[in-house]
Amino acid sequence: MDQKKTAYLGLFAAIAIIFGYVESLIPFFAGIPGMKLGLANLAVLFVLERYTWKEAALVSLVRIFVVGFLFGNGSSIMYSLAGAALSLAVMVFVKNKVGFGHLGVSVAGGVSHNIGQLMVAIPATHTVGLLYYYAPALMVSGVVTGLLIGVLTREVLKRIP
Amino acid sequence: MKKKEFIFIGALLAVSVLLCVYVYVLPHVKYGSIQITVDGELYGTYSLGKDQVIAIGDTNVCEIKNGEVKMTEANCPDHLCMKQPAVGSAGGYIVCLPNKVVIQGEGEGDADPQDSDGGFDAVV
Numbered sequence: 197m198d199q200k201k202t203a204y205l206g207l208f209a210a211i212a213i214i215f216g217y218v219e220s221l222i223p224f225f226a227g228i229p230g231m232k233l234g235l236a237n238l239a240v241l242f243v244l245e246r247y248t249w250k251e252a253a254l255v256s257l258v259r260i261f262v263v264g265f266l267f268g269n270g271s272s273i274m275y276s277l278a279g280a281a282l283s284l285a286v287m288v289f290v291k292n293k294v295g296f297g298h299l300g301v302s303v304a305g306g307v308s309h310n311i312g313q314l315m316v317a318i319p320a321t322h323t324v325g326l327l328y329y330y331a332p333a334l335m336v337s338g339v340v341t342g343l344l345i346g347v348l349t350r351e352v353l354k355r356i357p
Numbered sequence: 358m359k360k361k362e363f364i365f366i367g368a369l370l371a372v373s374v375l376l377c378v379y380v381y382v383l384p385h386v387k388y389g390s391i392q393i394t395v396d397g398e399l400y401g402t403y404s405l406g407k408d409q410v411i412a413i414g415d416t417n418v419c420e421i422k423n424g425e426v427k428m429t430e431a432n433c434p435d436h437l438c439m440k441q442p443a444v445g446s447a448g449g450y451i452v453c454l455p456n457k458v459v460i461q462g463e464g465e466g467d468a469d470p471q472d473s474d475g476g477f478d479a480v481v
Binding site: 269272295304320323326343 | 358359361362365366369370372373374376377379380381394396397434435437441449450452454455457459461
C-alpha cells in the first residue's frame with residue numbers, strides 16, 4: 197500500500213466515524229426508525245470511486261465497529277453491518293456491471309442500505325408486517341438522501357486531487 | 358447524469374411514492390385494538406377503547422389514552438420506540454428493536470385465532 201493511499205484511507209475512515217457521530221446528534225427522525233441522512237456513505241463512496249470495493253469495505257468496517265462500540269451497542273452494530281454489506285454489494289454491482297455514475301450508485305446504495313436493515317429487523321422481531329409498513333417510507337428516504345449524498349460526493353471528488 | 362441512471366432513479370422514486378400512497382394514505386381497515394409481541398411471542402391483545410398503562414415485561418411500558426397507544430418507557434439506550442408516533446385507529450407499528458418489543462394495530466373485524474377457544478375443534 198503506498199503512503200498516499202494509507203493516508204487517504206485513514207482520513208476517510210476518520211471522516212466516516214465523525215459523520216456517524218454527527219448523524220447520531222441530528223434528530224432526523226420522522227417517526228420511522230432507520231431513516232437518516234447517510235452522511236458516512238459520502239466517505240465510502242469517495243473511497244469506492246478512488247480505489248476498489250475492498251478499500252471501501254475496509255473503511256466501512258472500521259467505521260461500523262468504532263461508532264458501534266463508542267455510541268451504540270451489539271444490536272446497532274448488527275443493523276449497521278447488514279445495511280452496509282447489502283449497500284456496498286449493490287453499489288459495486290451498479291457501478292461496475294451497470295455503469296452507473298455517482299448519483300445512480302449513491303441512490304442504489306441509500307435504498308439498499310435501508311432495505312438491508314429492514315431485513316435484519318424482520319427476523320429479530322418475527323414481524324413480517326414491518327416490511328409492508330416501513331419499506332415505502334424508507335425507499336423514498338433512500339432515494340432522496342442518496343441523491344443528496346451523490347451530489348456531495350461528486351463535488352468532493354472534484355475538489356480533492 | 359446518464360440516461361439509464363435517470364430512468365433508474367425516476368422509476369425507483371415513482372414506485373416508492375406510489376407504495377407510500379397505497380400504504381399510508383389510502384384508507385384500510387379500522388384498527389380497534391393493539392397486539393403486543395415480545396421476541397415473536399404474543400404478549401397480549403388490548404382494546405384501544407380502554408385507557409390503561411401496560412407494563413411489557415420489565416423493559417417497556419406503553420400507555421393507551423384517547424384511543425391511541427404510545428410507548429412511554431423503555432430501558433434501551435436510544436429510546437427510539439418512545440419517539441415513534443402513536444398507533445391509533447389508522448394502525449401501524451411501534452418497534453423497540455433492542456428489546457424486540459413490537460406493538461401493532463389490529464383490525465376490528467379480524468378473525469383472531471387467539472380469541473377463539475383453542476380446543477374447540479377437538480370437541481366436535
